[in-house]
Amino acid sequence: MTSRQKKTPGAGAALIWERPEPAVRPAPGPLSRDRIVRAAIALADAEGLAAVSLRKVGASLDAGPMRLYGYLDTKEELLELMVDVVYGEMASAGPIPGDWREALRTLAHRTRRAAREHGWFIDLLGGRPHLGPNALAYLEASLAALSGAPGFEDIDAVMLAVGAVNAYVIGALRGEANELHAELASGMNQTEWQRASDAYIHRMIATGRFPTLARVVQDATHPPADVLFDRGLDCVxxxxxxxxxxxTRAGAGERKLPAT
Structure with missing residues (x-):
């Protein structure tokens, strides 16, 4: 691995968000971070995240990968820039409406819509917080939806609630993404896969060892993904x-205690 590939910003190095772009060079073709990131997103949308490399992105722009290194240092920085563009698309949907509950529902649906439009997006969520300006604006909107509402005077309570909703959304979207990956790998959609395994599942249920699973197979409604997502979100x-x-009840009870 080259020193360029292993490069990690030091304590005094500017993050990609604060680092200026190099001067524009008209030949052999103008580049910018925005053009590079848009090309990477188009590649990821068409072929998946594994297809994104500086070499392929450069080729789509008629530029060698070394030219791209003038605009970013690592592939990880490119991925961060891609994620931030998607957060910007989410923010462009407009202000967050309603009370804390409606606001969190709106944010959850925006994340789900973004993951549907960019199948790779969910693969980049769930680790360390993203620090791009659009990602920070999304986080600010999530926290502000609760901050100051009755019961959310403590910022720790705000963070716990937002974290719980985000954990559900990421988990649910990973499940949906995994189903799509399974379809691509097997060549069967969920209904076809269920039909192929139906006889085996019924043989296992007939042993009597799985009574609760039998109820799932025989009695559960198995709603479509959109309905299932909303019901799970309602639970949270x-x-x-x-x-x-x-x-609130505990606080009221404390106030009613007689003075000693």
Missing amino acids: LDGIEARLSRG
């Missing part, structure tokens, strides 16, 4: 609301 939001209600 209901849990947050119940916790707020318990806290």
